[in-house]
Amino acid sequence: MTNIKYELLPSEEREQGEKKPSNWIVKIFFLSLVIFTLAIYTLSCTDSPLKSSAALFSPWRPMRLSVGSSWTNNLGNSSRLLDVIYTTETTSLSRMKQTETTEETHTESSTEDKTEISTIAHTDKAIESSISQHYALEESGRKYFVNSPKCKMSHPNPFARNIQHIYKKHSYIVCDKSRDMITVIFNESDSTYRLHKNENSTCCFKQILRAGSSANADNQYKLRPCVEFQQDHLVPNEVTAMLTYCRRPPFDKVSQMDAFSFVHPRKDQINNRTSLHKRRPSVLLWGIDSISRMTLELTMPRMYEYLNNQHWFELQGYNKMGDNTFPNLMAILTGFNKTYANARCHPDKVRGLDACPFIWKDFKDKGYTTAYAEDWSKFSTFDYSSSGFFNPPTDVYGRPLVLAVENELRITQQGQMPYCLGRKPASEYIYDLGVQFTMVNRNSTFFGMFWTNTFSHNDFSMPSVMDERMVKYMRTLDKNGIMDNTIIIFFSDHGTRFGPLRKLDSGFVDERLPFIYIRVPRWIREKYPKLLRNLQVNRNRLTSPYDIHASLRHILELDTPKDRLPRPEGCSTCHSVFEEVDWSRNCSQAGIEEHWCTCDTFSEVATTDPSARSMSTQLVESINKYVASKKGAERCRLLKLNRISSVQRRGNSSRYLIQLSVMPGDALFEATVEWDASAQRIPVQMPSISRLNTYAKMSKCSSVKEIKKYCIC
Ligand SMILES: *[C@@H]1O[C@H](CO)[C@@H](O)[C@H](O)[C@H]1NC(C)=O
Ligand SMILES: *[C@@H]1O[C@H](CO)[C@@H](O)[C@H](O)[C@H]1NC(C)=O
Ligand SMILES: *[C@@H]1O[C@H](CO)[C@@H](O)[C@H](O)[C@H]1NC(C)=O
Ligand SMILES: *[C@@H]1O[C@H](CO)[C@@H](O)[C@H](O)[C@H]1NC(C)=O
Ligand SMILES: *[C@@H]1O[C@H](CO)[C@@H](O)[C@H](O)[C@H]1NC(C)=O
Ligand SMILES: *[C@@H]1O[C@H](CO)[C@@H](O)[C@H](O)[C@H]1NC(C)=O
Ligand SMILES: *[C@@H]1O[C@H](CO)[C@@H](O)[C@H](O)[C@H]1NC(C)=O
Ligand SMILES: *[C@@H]1O[C@H](CO)[C@@H](O)[C@H](O)[C@H]1NC(C)=O
Secondary structure (H helix, E strand, C coil): CCEEECCCCCHHHHHHHHHCHHHHHHHHHHHHHHHHHHHHCCCCCCCCCCHHHHHHCCCCCHHHHHHHHHHHHHCCCCHHHHHHHHHHHHHHHHHHHHCHHHHHHHHCCHHHHHHHHHHHHHHCHHHHHHHHHHCCCEECCEEEEEEECCEEEECCCCCCHHHHHHCCCCCCCCCCCCCCCEEEEEECCCCEEEEEECCCCEEEEEEEEEECCHHHCCCEEEECCCEEECCCEECCCCCCEEEEEEECCCCCCCCEEEEEECCCCCCCCCCCCCCCCCCCCEEEEEEECCCEHHHHHHHCHHHHHHHHHCCEEECCCECCCCCCHHHHHHHHHCCCCHHHHHHHHCCCCCCCHHHCCCHHHHHHHCCCEEEEEECCHHHCCCCCCCCCCCCCCCCEECHHHHHHHHHHCCEEEECCEEEEECCEEHHHHHHHHHHHHHHHCCCCCEEEEEEECCCCCCCCCHHHHHHHHHHHHHHHHHHCCHHHCEEEEEECCCCCCCCCCCCCCCHHHHHHCECEEEECCHHHHHHCHHHHHHHHHHHHCCECHHHHHHHHHHHHCCCCCHHHCCCCCCCCCCCCCCCCCCCCCCCHHHCCCHHHCCCCCEEEECCCCHHHHHHHHHHHHHHHHHHHCCCCCCCCCCCEEEEEEEEEEECCCCEEEEEEEEECCCEEEEEEEECECCCCECCCCCCCEEECCCCCCCCCCCCCHHHHHHCCC
């Protein structure tokens, strides 16, 4: 019984999901009710209708079992899902008997969470009361994520009428309703894979390899000739990704194409868990592009509920430090600010990024196995207007698979994103690779980053499509025992940067506050209660991506006293979120540039005010000057002020937030400008500017990354 059918969810369920979404929702609701009930009666499941199946397994895992059996109820007699669930349950059971470390999963429940929180609150009454004294998160009818004299970060209602009006909930989209012709079977005891044919067919596979050289090193792949294989063929160790082609009788045409990844154990892997006292946690960064804290709550309610009921710690005052993905992820992965990241890491030069001190290299030096994978090759963080990596940056690298799959399989667009690649959503290639990677390396330490763009980047409503699926991925990681030794950071880089949501009043905050949750394994919670208390206190304090970088460094040396921990290069006042963040912190202390800072309060200035007009024309002038100063911008048109949407004064300062549109293209901008009232001038240097509508299509005549958002062809 050591086999796991390595498909996360079989296609029978996919069909079910699409055909009867409403039915499905009802059942999920029922399922949540069951889980809730079981959580209350944690140990006594004698009255449960699931008694018979519970008796088969461990009596202290009622929650897991209930999930399994409700799924089977859902699917009638679908035997394949049963297989998956039952084999998984059995293997995790046998694992539990063998290792004391796996113990934690079965006792975890939301009830335990609450006791823990109350214990912490109890032991630190003084701090808690000082927090509540200063931190009334609701004040004269307004809600705040952070509420201190130097930071009033407002907390808009994610379910506000005007948002509901433009929000469109999606259910899971099935990419291919046909039956899988191949299932990959994973043998847990030796980490090998077999290709199982589910019907009478002839199949062959083409191995996917990284190819290309110099500037194209990160953009090309090659396929080996198709190798025909027999039933339950063992996947060779050198094959990390493949495309499969299957033919049904009379075998004259390809009936089904598919693609799979395979993570193999590292050859030099130290496959023994070091003792409890010396061990280090693994780290998993699980990210989704462009989702704010509010959008997560609105579009992924099941995930939101899951996160709030498990051992996840939220940072509600997490504010982005730069505009788009690159600066924010660089702050996390290198601790560098944008200018320094560009100067030091040369993303535009071949081998530039290879020499960059990414944090995964520090983990690698400490014996960790590393992985990085991201979907949507064209817009990947390190490839969009960049040269990417010359050599694979990590032990496991998802890009060759993504390139091949995008090129060879059928793409189905959803919300102007390449949502389906062949038989499954693009993002699931990334997540499935993540599940494989963590599973194969679960007895040693790993650092993995799995990042997706294809169900969130261009449409704030679309994440709803993956809501339930995301919970299942998390539960799969849990079942596989990954959460026992892994610090998981589930997060985004920024919120909605353009589109209808951004144009609402709440858009300013939404753009700037990505969601972030951190899960810490039990042994760390027990061994370092102080660090956990700090993390909890930091829930409503101002934090930034630099703090996450510092936290990753902290994870590498949890026993080092805080004053000896390294500080991020780009923000020397930033530090680990396992250390208490000063409640009176301001944005500059968190490394957040003023334009991106959500701490200020604003006062309206009439758009007809002469100085508002003057500021706006000067702003457009500086954009024009900036664009003209760059090479490769020759075909960008001169911009002219069209309309001033709003002008707001930031707090009690001489800085103003301006929203305006220009012609041609009716492009919308938002900028923070310094205003010298006596000279009636804004300073010469270029202010920080957001572009509030999509610009990829309009800016095709220039490939210069820094000017794309200002360039209209
Ligand atoms: C499930 O199995 C039972 C008994 O084997 C059968 O009566 C029933 O029709 C099956 N249901 C489905 C949905 O296949
Ligand atoms: C899994 O691998 C182990 C070790 O190589 C082997 O003994 C066992 O038979 C394999 N299981 C299956 C179902 O192939
Ligand atoms: C991890 O350890 C468990 C228990 O020692 C063992 O059953 C399992 O096969 C190991 N997994 C891997 C991938 O080495
Ligand atoms: C598979 O199909 C072929 C052609 O129809 C047939 O000759 C062969 O016997 C089948 N094999 C099995 C195992 O059913
Ligand atoms: C586990 O690894 C450590 C150091 O890597 C080594 O000292 C120890 O002997 C190993 N234990 C086993 C059971 O292999
Ligand atoms: C960025 O970081 C570098 C090096 O740490 C520093 O010298 C520079 O002043 C920073 N730039 C900005 C705009 O903060
Ligand atoms: C932030 O706080 C620091 C320390 O109190 C202060 O020096 C700095 O001027 C403040 N920055 C802003 C923008 O208020
Ligand atoms: C605004 O700033 C001015 C001068 O810096 C100061 O005199 C005034 O009291 C401030 N007003 C408020 C409401 O803080």
